[in-house]
Structure formats: C-alpha cells, structure tokens
Amino acid sequence: MKRLYLASGSPRRRELLTQIGVPFSAVSADIDETPIDQESPSAYVERLARGKAEAGRGSVVSDEPFCVLGADTAVVLDGKILGKPVDQADACAMLMMLSGCEHEVLTAIALLDGERCESRVVTSRVRFRDISREEAAAYWASGEPRDKAGGYGIQGLGAVFVAGLNGSYSAVVGLPLCETAELLGHFGIPCWQTRNAH
Numbered sequence: 001m002k003r004l005y006l007a008s009g010s011p012r013r014r015e016l017l018t019q020i021g022v023p024f025s026a027v028s029a030d031i032d033e034t035p036i037d038q039e040s041p042s043a044y045v046e047r048l049a050r051g052k053a054e055a056g057r058g059s060v061v062s063d064e065p066f067c068v069l070g071a072d073t074a075v076v077l078d079g080k081i082l083g084k085p086v087d088q089a090d091a092c093a094m095l096m097m098l099s100g101c102e103h104e105v106l107t108a109i110a111l112l113d114g115e116r117c118e119s120r121v122v123t124s125r126v127r128f129r130d131i132s133r134e135e136a137a138a139y140w141a142s143g144e145p146r147d148k149a150g151g152y153g154i155q156g157l158g159a160v161f162v163a164g165l166n167g168s169y170s171a172v173v174g175l176p177l178c179e180t181a182e183l184l185g186h187f188g189i190p191c192w193q194t195r196n197a198h
C-alpha cells in the first residue's frame with residue numbers, strides 16, 4: 001500500500017484524517033494563495049488544493065511509491081471569497097457581513113501520486129443567526145477567528161452563530177471525509193486502518 005502524506009499545516013485537517021483511521025505523515029504546503037482575476041471560487045479552491053498537493057510532493061523524500069493529499073477551504077458570500085481575517089476590524093467586518101444570512105463554504109481536496117491527480121470540490125451552505133458588534137469583538141478576543149477562512153470555526157466557539165448547515169460538516173471544518181475516503185479508495189488507500197472507538 002502507498003504511504004500517504006497530508007500537505008497541510010492545519011491541525012483540523014490532521015485531526016479529521018486521523019478520525020477516519022488513515023495513517024499519514026504531515027508535510028508543509030506553503031503556496032501563494034492569491035486569487036487570479038475572474039477566477040470562480042470553485043476553480044480557486046481546486047487550484048489551491050492541487051497546488052498544495054504538488055508543493056507537498058516536492059518536500060517528500062522517499063524511494064517508495066506515495067500519495068499526497070492537499071485541501072483548501074474558502075468562505076463565499078454572494079460569490080465573493082472571504083479569506084482569513086488580517087486584523088480585528090477585518091474579522092468583525094466579515095462577521096457583520098455573515099450575520100443573519102446564508103453563505104457557502106467550499107472545500108477542495110486533491111490527491112496525487114506519481115502518475116495522476118484527482119480532485120473534488122464540496123459545497124456546503126451555512127446559515128448564521130444575527131450577530132451583534134459586541135459579540136463579534138468578543139469572538140475576536142477569543143483568538144479563534146485568526147487562522148480561519150471567513151473568520152470563524154464551526155467546530156469551536158463559532159458554533160453558537162450557526163443556525164443551520166446544509167452539506168458536509170467535516171468539509172466546513174476543512175476536510176470532507178466522505179469524499180476524501182472515496183478518493184483515497186481510488187488510489188488503493190483504505191480507511192479504518194486504525195480504529196479508535198470512542
């Protein structure tokens with residue numbers, strides 16, 4: 001069986017891949033995440049997921065055959081990508097935009113080996129309740145929004161804003177597990193190799 005490398009610095013992605021019982025090693029995947037003019041959000045996340053997988057491949061030293069998994073998540077409101085907040089004002093402005101309405105979370109995954117690369121884009125819809133400016137400021141002070149697309153984490157304190165989710169919870173957190181398992185299967189890597197019953 002091929003060894004799997006996860007090209008990601010995201011602790012969430014490591015936890016999610018661990019959850020489905022797939023042994024892997026993490027490698028870094030630092031790439032330029034600037035969108036290209038006129039690029040659709042779906043094309044953007046797919047390009048980045050592929051780019052991260054390719055960058056990850058570059059840092060693997062191995063004589064054995066291996067696969068590399070990359071992923072990218074974007075929060076999209078009215079067709080516009082909201083990235084990671086750069087400061088408090090940016091984070092609060094994002095939350096005010098997301099307040100009381102529905103947005104999309106797009107997560108792409110890409111898996112490659114020496115011969116081919118397969119990718120998927122998973123779209124989920126998340127509905128936020130109304131959020132006050134005071135709450136947005138208090139949420140920023142928690143430190144949670146800093147490294148997250150759209151400035152929130154559904155898996156953390158940010159859960160209190162989520163009035164509804166239509167789609168894949170794991171995709172919103174950063175790695176769509178159903179689709180990831182499917183792609184891994186295409187490359188001969190089974191899930192449930194390690195079983196940690198909770």
Ligand SMILES: Cc1cn([C@H]2C[C@H](O)[C@@H](COP(=O)(O)OP(=O)(O)OP(=O)(O)O)O2)c(=O)[nH]c1=O
Nearest residue numbers: 008009010072073148149152153154172173174
């Ligand atoms: C919307 C949302 C995003 N996020 C996170 C997932 C991703 O880590 C991050 C989106 O940024 P990404 O650029 O997709 O990923 P990353 O820079 O954190 O990690 P890497 O590129 O090394 O793989 O936002 C959450 O943790 N919870 C959420 O609810």
